Amino acid sequence: MKEFKGKVLFLDRSDINTDEIIPAKYLTEIEKMAMKAHLLEDLKLDGFDVKKDIEGKAVIVTRENFGCGSSREHAPWALEMNGINLVIAPGFARIFRQNMFNCGMMALELAPEQIDLLFSEFAGDQAEIIADIDASSIFIRSEKSKATIEFQISDFDKTLIQTGGWVEYADNHY
Amino acid sequence: MGKTIAEKIFDAHLMDEPFGDVSVLKLDRVFCHEITTPTAIKDLVSRGKDRVFDPDKIKAVIDHVTPAKDSKTAMQGKILRDWAHRHGIKDFFDIGRNGVCHAIFPEKGFVRPGFTIIMGDSHTCTHGAFGAFAAGVGTTDLEVGILKGVCAFKKPETYKIEVVGTLSPGVYAKDIILKIIQEITVNGATNMVIEFCGSVVAQMNMDQRMTLANMAVEAGATSGICLPDMTTVDYLWPFIKDEYASKDAALKSFCVFCSDPDAIYVKTKIIDVSDLEPMVTFGYKPDNVKPVSQLTGTKVDQVYIGSCTNGRFEDLQIAAQVLEGQTISDHVRGVVSPATPAVFSQAMEQGILKIFMDAGFCVTNPTCGACLGMSNGVLAKGEVAAATTNRNFNGRMGKGGMVHLMSPATAAASAITGAITNSTLYHSKC
Known part of the structure; x- marks a missing residue:
């Protein structure tokens, strides 16, 4: 099972699409590692510095409909190659969400007011998140504040995380 | 309790329900x-x-x-080519016979009502035009x-969108889907299937239905489905004529998947397109949509006509109607990409490519x-x-770069003036 903990990158915008996460011109690459240097390269977000802001982050907290657009699994791979296995948002585009779990990664949905709380209490303060899959809760802390938030995860999604993804599961069962 | 077409297709393909809310489907x-x-x-x-x-089936x-x-x-092509040969995949379309996937696969008759289809491409929802x-x-x-x-x-879960009214001349399926996305937003149908119905959809040909279904994913939808009818059967007839005694028999067989009158929809919306103007996007989201009249005069550097949305024969034909006898603006680069070799051939035979070339367009081979x-x-x-x-x-x-999405008619008109503009085909009924 992958690790779901570490420093948080806050992206305060809804509808961040997969072209922004990894532009199409890099889809000619066959190795996942080639995605690493280009994560969020075309993100349109005031104040975001692609050269500085990703380094050392392991979790993304963002807004509604993250990962909309293209079906490219290169988007989760670009995150994974940068050590980011967990994205937390009020909602995700269906294909992106499924791609995350299919790769044994986690696209975690929290209520909009819980996301608001994460932004208002923790953004900009070197926050860190630890997700506990068995307890279905995340623990977040910064120098100023801390909180524990419970979440719901379906048995299917949990199985994919715990077994490392959909290929092995499907090949064993069907 | 009645069922939607999506629910009926799921029932007919269900292999396993390993976790209650998850359906593992057999793929056609x-x-x-x-x-x-x-x-x-x-x-x-x-x-x-x-x-x-x-x-x-691949x-x-x-x-x-x-x-x-x-x-x-070249290596990506080689890996796919070698794999197709290695596994005896006969329907593999390589250079010279290749076209945009969501145009060429329906054209070859690979899509049928009631089918389950996946592809590693978000615009796969296009094939829902056939009731798949x-x-x-x-x-x-x-x-x-x-x-x-x-x-x-x-x-x-199904979102029923009923399109009613009478379209003005020069307003097309592209304008309708842009209007729908504007109204329901890029997130409006996430995790849902959109069922497109109503008199306007019933009157559309298959090319137009594909344009409509193609952009369902831009509203977040898993698939966009049109119910199969005689238009669907007519399109498919060359491929299915040996399987059914008559077109009526084929229709009857396909209609077992059609939604029941008492089917349950999580959302419904009626859109009257009688007053709809040609539409165009602004900004960076497909729900940033305005009437063309509000963006008229916006200078463009390139006009691109093609893609899985609007690169089919009728799209080129409409653009050519606008372009005939005209030349495009000096400061505009025009690029047209017929979506498949068959579209290319037909457009060549009917003089449509000549109209594009005389107007100053570059005609490319079929490609995304x-x-x-x-x-x-x-x-x-x-x-x-x-x-x-x-x-x-x-x-x-x-x-x-900035992209404004629009219909082929609007794109052709914009190429002539060098700025976003309504085509001469558009006549408001108001």
Whole structure:
């Protein structure tokens, strides 16, 4: 099972699409590692510095409909190659969400007011998140504040995380 | 209790419900292209699972970058080509016979009402125009589809969108879908199937229904479905005539999937298109939509007519009506990409390509090309495109470029004036 903990990158915008996460011109690459240097390269977000802001982050907290657009699994791979296995948002585009779990990664949905709380209490303060899959809760802390938030995860999604993804599961069962 | 077409297709293909809310479906078709499939093939090989569930149900095409533009895209083509040959996948379309996946696969008769279809491409929803459940998936789902012929989905909730009224001349399916996305937003149908119905959809031909279903994913939908009817049967007849005694018999067989009158929809919406003007996007989201009249005069550097949304024969024919006897603006680069070799041939035979060329357009081979900024018309920083494609995301057609989405008629008119403008085909009824 992958690790779901570490420093948080806050992206305060809804509808961040997969072209922004990894532009199409890099889809000619066959190795996942080639995605690493280009994560969020075309993100349109005031104040975001692609050269500085990703380094050392392991979790993304963002807004509604993250990962909309293209079906490219290169988007989760670009995150994974940068050590980011967990994205937390009020909602995700269906294909992106499924791609995350299919790769044994986690696209975690929290209520909009819980996301608001994460932004208002923790953004900009070197926050860190630890997700506990068995307890279905995340623990977040910064120098100023801390909180524990419970979440719901379906048995299917949990199985994919715990077994490392959909290929092995499907090949064993069907 | 009645069921929707999506629910009936799910029932007919259900293999397993391993976790209650998840349906594992048997697949009728797995479509493949050279961008998302090679990574799936590579992973299957590395896992020692280089197998395919059924070579006759897998169809493959090289379409995104063709002819190859560099050694990387050449290798992607080679991996797909070698794999197709290795596994006896007969329906593999290589250079000279290849076209945009969501145009060529329906054209070859590979899509039927009631089918389940996946592809590693978000615009797979296009095939819902035939009454199929067709969904874009990532590489892992594609990989499992190739290996086992199954895919997992949540139970489908359906958003019924009824399109009624009478369209003004010069207003098309593209304008309707842009209007729908404007109203329901890019997130309005996430995790849902859109069922397009109503008198306007019933009157549409299959090309127009494909334009409509193609952009369902821009509202977040898993699939966009039109109910099969005699128009569907007429289109498919050359491929199914040996399977059914008559067209009526075929229709009867397809209609077992049609939604029941008492089916349950999670949302419904009625859109009256009688007063609809030609529409165009602004900004970087497909729900940033305005009437063309409000963006008139916006200068464009490139006009692109093509793609899985609007690169079919009728699209070229309409654009040619606007362009006939005209030349495009000196400061505009016009690029037209017929979506398939058959479209290219037909447009050539009917003099349509000549109209484009006389007007000053560059005619490219069938390819996805510039739509996603991979080849054949990438924008430079600061440039603006008028395009018949489906996404206006930041950087979509090239880093720093701006894309305005519109119908082929509006794109052709904008090429002539060098700025966004309504076509002469548009006549408001007001």
